[in-house]
Amino acid sequence: MGIRLVVEVLDHAPADLTPAERLVLVVLAEYANDKTRLCWPKIESISARTGLKPESVSQVFRRLSRRTPSLEVRVELKKGKDGRPVFAYEGTKTKYRIPKLAKRADQVRPSHERADEEHSSDERADDGRASSPETSPRGPTVVRQRADGGRPLTLNEPSQEQEGGSVRLDSADRTPNGLHPLPDDFALSDAMRRWSLKTFGPDLDVDHETKQFVSHFRAEGVRKRSWPDAWQKWMRNAAKFASERQQRPNLRAVSGESYADKGIY
DSSP states (O other), rough: OOOHHHHHHHSSOOOOOOOOHHHHHHHHHHHSSSTOOOOOHHHHHHHHHHHHOOOOOOHHHHHTTSSSSOOOOOOEEOOOOOOOOOOOOTOOOEEEEEEOOOOTTTSSOOOOHHHHHHHHHHHHHTTTOHHHHHTTTTOOOOOOOBBBBBBSSSSSSSSHHTTTTOOOOOGGGTTTTSSOOOOOTTTOOOHHHHHHHHHOTTTTTTHHHHHHHHHHHHTOOOESSSSHHHHHHHHHHHHHHHHHHHHHHHBTTTTTTTTTTOOOO
């Protein structure tokens, strides 16, 4: 799942895209691998996620391919007899690739890039090439949680110190592999709330899900490298399960109780 590609589409997609074109790109970016930019969802899956009919999704693909520069997302498999590109044939899946998007001239530099620069400064300070935490005017070094070398989207705007998203870890909590328990001061920040609203809309009860997240992992005593990343994953799953529950008919079992009555969600 390409959360960084979703951010790239939201930040850099052409301003004159229609809502349907932008939505299709966002859904494909969510399916795609961050490194390869590739994905293979069925058109029915894209239709279900966007709320567009399959024919409308196909029309969006054609409109994107005719743009200048082209935003063709379908990967050409071969040329047909008429010389036109073939994107799928019997026994194969249509492959999609998120095109690289040029930065818009009318846009302020995305916040996640500014945050990466801040993080690089923190790393230099931790490396001994800047003043030590005791003498630095910035105070104790803030440990910013990351996974696989990537910066968590959740806490990327504005600065973590202002939003209350930074987490200070005592040395006793650290382990050689970077795992640590859920910080005592972990809380829903304004930046996290904005990310949830921007990603899932207003239907997801982010306050309730965050309380469930904290209660679950405190009870389990789990240690993780990046709690912001874990929180994002919890929210994505919560949104997915909520969508599936809405689409699932309230079937009745033989006993006359519904699955909801039995606590099956």
